[in-house]
Amino acid sequence: MIDTARVYDPIDPAQPPRVTVDRLWPRGIHKEDPRVGTWMPHVAPSNELRKWYHAHLDQYDDFAARYREELADSDELAKLRAMGPVTLTTSAKDVAISHVPVLAALL
Numbered sequence: 001m002i003d004t005a006r007v008y009d010p011i012d013p014a015q016p017p018r019v020t021v022d023r024l025w026p027r028g029i030h031k032e033d034p035r036v037g038t039w040m041p042h043v044a045p046s047n048e049l050r051k052w053y054h055a056h057l058d059q060y061d062d063f064a065a066r067y068r069e070e071l072a073d074s075d076e077l078a079k080l081r082a083m084g085p086v087t088l089t090t091s092a093k094d095v096a097i098s099h100v101p102v103l104a105a106l107l
Contacts, residue, residue, distance in 0.1 A: 002086060002088060002104045002107050003086075003088070004100050004104055005095070007022070008028075009089075016086050016087050017038070019039075019086045020039045020040070021040055021041075021043050021089070023041050023044040037087070038083075043079075044099060045099050046070055049063070068102060077106065080107065086107075088100050088103060
């Protein structure tokens with residue numbers, strides 16, 4: 001079971017443990033904040049892909065394909081899979097058009 005949420009959302013005790021999958025630390029969140037859970041920045045899109053997508057928000061399918069390519073041989077993805085059920089969190093304003101649905105589908 002893979003849930004998704006914004007890192008700023010309150011913790012739902014019914015959800016699996018949280019894993020924040022952003023390359024950058026969420027703005028305004030302290031390092032000890034339990035809403036972050038485990039931080040796995042290296043499973044997030046590369047800085048180059050992240051910047052490309054921000055300039056081409058209308059090309060989500062291309063972004064998703066490029067992101068899947070980046071994760072193809074990822075040790076970090078293997079570590080995330082080994083964690084079992086998780087709640088993937090992000091600081092993105094719109095989770096539905098972020099990298100999180102792509103990552104959730106891969107898991």
